[in-house]
Amino acid sequence: MNKEDSLEEKTLSSTYIYQGKIISLRQDKAKLPDGRETVREIVEHPGAVVVLALTDDNKVVMVRQFRKPVDEVLWELPAGKVEPGEDLKNCALRELEEETGYYSRKIKKLITFFSTPGFCNEKLTLFLAEDLEEKNKNEDTDEFIEVELIKPNEALKLVQENIIKDAKTIIGILYLVSSKNSIEY
């Protein structure tokens, strides 16, 4: 038995409780490494992109939007869920344009991460978008969004003062600031 095997759980059965518009919920009966059984509650999500977009004068394109689950208006990076079959880079370009009106001519993937892997499979991919052109803002039908341009150092301050509270946004800002040289910012 190698190290990974000694940690892994085998699925014995899966039961769907809910299959919704965006998320689904299932219960998995799983066999633990020591042979005992447990039940895991698992939220399924189609995955999402998050976009760290930098203007030519080196400002971060941020959005402010109300989030019903937490009942607060949050500072975030532009982001959105992946449509079935959609290429992640196209998804990032689409969400950036829908939410902010900016089109990017230079976009690249930075990292992927799981938002909360204890109970959910949501995987986020962070993109760096540069060489921006301002086009028309074309909001999703049920999104109300304000766009703000912030210098990286000001965004870092908003993270350190805990005014920015969205995990994917904290990751994007701290990644930018801690990678100053390697991502040519």
Added chain:
Amino acid sequence: MNKEDSLEEKTLSSTYIYQGKIISLRQDKAKLPDGRETVREIVEHPGAVVVLALTDDNKVVMVRQFRKPVDEVLWELPAGKVEPGEDLKNCALRELEEETGYYSRKIKKLITFFSTPGFCNEKLTLFLAEDLEEKNKNEDTDEFIEVELIKPNEALKLVQENIIKDAKTIIGILYLVSSKNSIEY
């Protein structure tokens, strides 16, 4: 109408679909700022703590564990959900000790954040734990965990190489590295 009001949604009704061991799922009918109605799927979570624990020789205490929702063994900071009525600092001390065997004599809150506020209310509080004493590891009954000690610069490399994929852990490591002076590391 002020700026915040122009973004907020009012709840018209809430219906529970599932009330589970750790998470619950509800549907909220909400009124959008323009008067139209929409349905929001919301996962409720009791909240959690995440612990950036530094040994006296300046290593980060990390754990490796299998996460059923993503079917992978992940590198993480010690973390866990808050029990009903539990003080967050006590929760952080308890989770650190349960998962790693370390007790901290100096612990302080750094920031709070939402893991995925588009559909879930999970709020995480990040603690810095220092002045560690090694006690006995006392695992939760269904957790299988390996402990690893990593230098901050090595942890940063694991983030940049995308080997660390857990959002709360990326936040803890990048926060540490980007706040070198202010948190006396």
